Amino acid sequence: MSVKYDxxxxxxxLPAQTYIARRVDLVKYAGASGDFNPIHWSQRVAESVGLPxxxxxxxxxxxxxxxxxxxxxxxPGAVVEFGVRFSAMVPVPDDDSGASIEVTGTVKEKLGxxxxxxxxxxxxxxxxxxxxxxxxxxxx
Amino acid sequence: MPDAHRxxxxxxxxxxxxxxxxxxxxxxxxxxxxxxxxxxxAEFANAIGEESELCRSASAARAAGYPDVIxxxxxxxxxxxxxxGVAQSDPGLxxxxxxxxxxxxxxxxxxxxxxxxxxxxxxxxxSIRAVRALTMLVTSTSIDTVSGEHVCTAKSTLVQRGK
Numbered sequence: 001m002s003v004k005y006d007x008x009x010x011x012x013x014l015p016a017q018t019y020i021a022r023r024v025d026l027v028k029y030a031g032a033s034g035d036f037n038p039i040h041w042s043q044r045v046a047e048s049v050g051l052p053x054x055x056x057x058x059x060x061x062x063x064x065x066x067x068x069x070x071x072x073x074x075x076p077g078a079v080v081e082f083g084v085r086f087s088a089m090v091p092v093p094d095d096d097s098g099a100s101i102e103v104t105g106t107v108k109e110k111l112g113x114x115x116x117x118x119x120x121x122x123x124x125x126x127x128x129x130x131x132x133x134x135x136x137x138x139x140x
Numbered sequence: 141m142p143d144a145h146r147x148x149x150x151x152x153x154x155x156x157x158x159x160x161x162x163x164x165x166x167x168x169x170x171x172x173x174x175x176x177x178x179x180x181x182a183e184f185a186n187a188i189g190e191e192s193e194l195c196r197s198a199s200a201a202r203a204a205g206y207p208d209v210i211x212x213x214x215x216x217x218x219x220x221x222x223x224x225g226v227a228q229s230d231p232g233l234x235x236x237x238x239x240x241x242x243x244x245x246x247x248x249x250x251x252x253x254x255x256x257x258x259x260x261x262x263x264x265x266x267s268i269r270a271v272r273a274l275t276m277l278v279t280s281t282s283i284d285t286v287s288g289e290h291v292c293t294a295k296s297t298l299v300q301r302g303k
Contacts, residue, residue: 083246
């Protein structure tokens with residue numbers, strides 16, 4: 001799937017997606033990213049520093065939001081700028097279903113040079129987990 | 141919440157920073173060159189569930205106009221975190237990593253990273269400021285090829301809870 005710059009209008013909504021974060025996903029992400037902070041895999045350590053339990057890497061959640069935009073654009077290389085604020089933690093239970101992260105996006109602005117600005121919202125368990133999140137995407 | 145509804149700000153909290161503000165402006169790196177590989181890109185894409193062929197097939201990536209498989213946009217964290225980590229773990233800075241959460245992150249790409257890129261990362265401590273009981277540390281990491289081409293800037297805000 002890919003969209004064309006000329007076919008995009010301000011206000012267009014990107015198809016919403018639900019992504020899953022299970023403990024195994026955090027372990028894989030830790031290995032792939034090099035972020036081995038134990039709050040992302042050890043219940044004991046997470047609780048000892050006052051967290052409700054193991055929480056997802058913020059960057060894992062950001063990466064899920066990135067997929068919403070890159071799949072819409074049809075090209076992960078189309079994402080030129082990408083910034084997020086981590087506004088709530090994503091607790092990940094030690095079960096088979098994990099936490100679900102719902103991501104939506106809206107085209108906010110058409111910029112020059114075939115670029116569009118997309119505002120992104122991600123929620124998990126009813127809490128907004130990414131706020132002030134925006135991607136600038138270059139479309140064909 | 142409007143400021144008027146917040147608890148009165150303790151004047152000391154504005155100045156009693158947990159981190160050493162002498163570090164603002166300090167530059168760390170460039171570190172050792174990092175070679176972006178197809179295998180690492182595929183591993184990262186698998187870990188985040190990015191299914192694009194452009195992250196796995198060199199021929200698909202070339203057909204799309206790239207020199208080789210491309211990294212997903214947040215892959216740059218692999219490189220920037222290692223560089224920023226050198227700054228953040230400097231004992232003189234005083235960061236208590238066990239009390240840190242990630243506040244904000246942004247990437248600004250000149251182009252996607254691709255397999256075969258050999259890059260170096262340089263991190264600057266941009267700011268240290270107190271927001272009530274929190275201390276915010278902002279770092280900016282420039283990722284450039286060894287031949288001097290700027291590829292990406294990654295900006296991270298870490299939030300230290302307590303003090």
